[in-house]
Amino acid sequence: MISDALALIRSDLLKLRRRRGLMAMATLIAVGSVAVVFIVTAARHGADPQHVRPAGGVKSFQDATDFLGMIAVVLAAMIGVTAGAGDAEVGALRDLLATGRSRLAFYASRAVAAVVTTTVLLVAALVVVTVCSIALAGSSPAPSLADIAQRDGAVLAFGAVGALVCTGIATFVRSRGPLMASVIAFGVVISQLLLQLSFLGSLREALPLATFQRMAGDTISGLHFQLPVAIAVAVAWALAALVAGGWWARRVEV
């Protein structure tokens, strides 16, 4: 039973890994972007140490993990949507379902593969961020172990929730592009704007971006919600999308 499930997950991981263009782009976005930021800042600090602060240190670490929160949305959209809609898009979903295996087993496997792949990419990026923040701290204080645990954990949780939500929603579509664009637009741009609208009050607590910032320990103007609430909201997003996607995966005619 478990070995059957693992075989299915391995095959979904293979399908993601072998999409070389997607994986190259995702790696570049995750690891390349933060590496470039540190390299440029380190170079600028080396050239003008009086006016440019060190590339590392706790402040740089906070900025970099905030940035990775955005990157997590992009990765979750790319990986989660591909995992969720990839089989249908290439027309292979029919051939898989015709084996008689449970539709929910396929769906669950895709969700797990999306989370694993997104997490691996984010871990790689976080290693770069954390190592650079400590190694290039110079005269600035380096991030503490507690900082690292909290902010890295928040990024990983945000990425995992994003991947689950995207896999769930992607079950409803057959074409990845428009959904990826919509998720990225919502996660990166629209959520930021909504978070600034103070008249929305505590409704903003339902935004995934707000839950990420709360989990990361950032202050959000006008919002003072507790960590368990933030975690509950994130879990609710993931569950809602997963249940809706699972319901559709069982019903859909292919």
Place this chain on the structure above:
Amino acid sequence: MSTSSTDGAALAVKTTGLTKRFGQRKALDGVDLEVPRGVAFGFLGPNGAGKTTIIRLLLALAWPTSGSMSVLGHAVPAQRARALSGVGAIVEEPTFYGFLSGRENLEVNAAARRGMAAQRIPAALERVGLSARAGDRVSSYSLGMRQRLGIARCLLADPELLFLDEPMNGLDPGGMLEVRGLIRGLVDEGRTVFLSSHLLDEVQRTCDFAAIVDRGRVVTQGSIDELTARNRRISIGTDDPGRAAALVANLHGVDRAAVESGGVVVSLAANGTADRELVTEIVRRMLDARLAIDRVAPIESSLEERFLNITQRLEDEK
């Protein structure tokens, strides 16, 4: 919908009153189908007749509006997992992940199946002649290679029953010959092949049994011999074909008599008098009328003629 698991246990496929609607349109209209085990069964029909729809229902890819069906003796969709564990299928066209190799595509499908499927991959590739190209990306495969890889994918289940939907599509004559050989080989091993096609000649060459479907209904089904025998015709050469046609047209057992290429062509009714007696009666009547006869010959009938005959008749009735 009834879901008996014993009905049709002796049959590879059995459907009763199977109906499928897409909105107001009836794609299948009360289909009763019986596919014996261990044969190549042709499922013939023009495009849009409902061939792929019935395969999708049998594979639990879509749900019937009403009626019941069983695959290898198991009710579908209620016992889908058991029914389909012994089934391999190509629906419409073999689709693959172009960015994976042929072998990796089979690995993905094997992962979806339990048991020994993964261990059958080398033998399946060998059987369809793709071992040498198994490591290449499928995006570089020709259509014929994809069709063969599709059959290899079916073989991973060690199937008792294969659904092949238009497997000859896009193949050159050599490819068709190859696939035909593969299908006959599978049947010789005791497997059942359900071959959906609009290529009548291919079905006649490859299959033992066939059903003709048109506008969502199974119009006729039986062995190829029975189906073609229902279209029995004889050609009679005579000095006055017009008179001869008028003489025999109203004989019991004669469907139709027409003047064609200097003679008369007589269509014998499907369930009429035995051929020998009827032909003797036709000839006797012509001789009594002092008509000269220079030949009496059966006309070889094809499934194509039978098919066109049926679908044309339905068109006329519309």
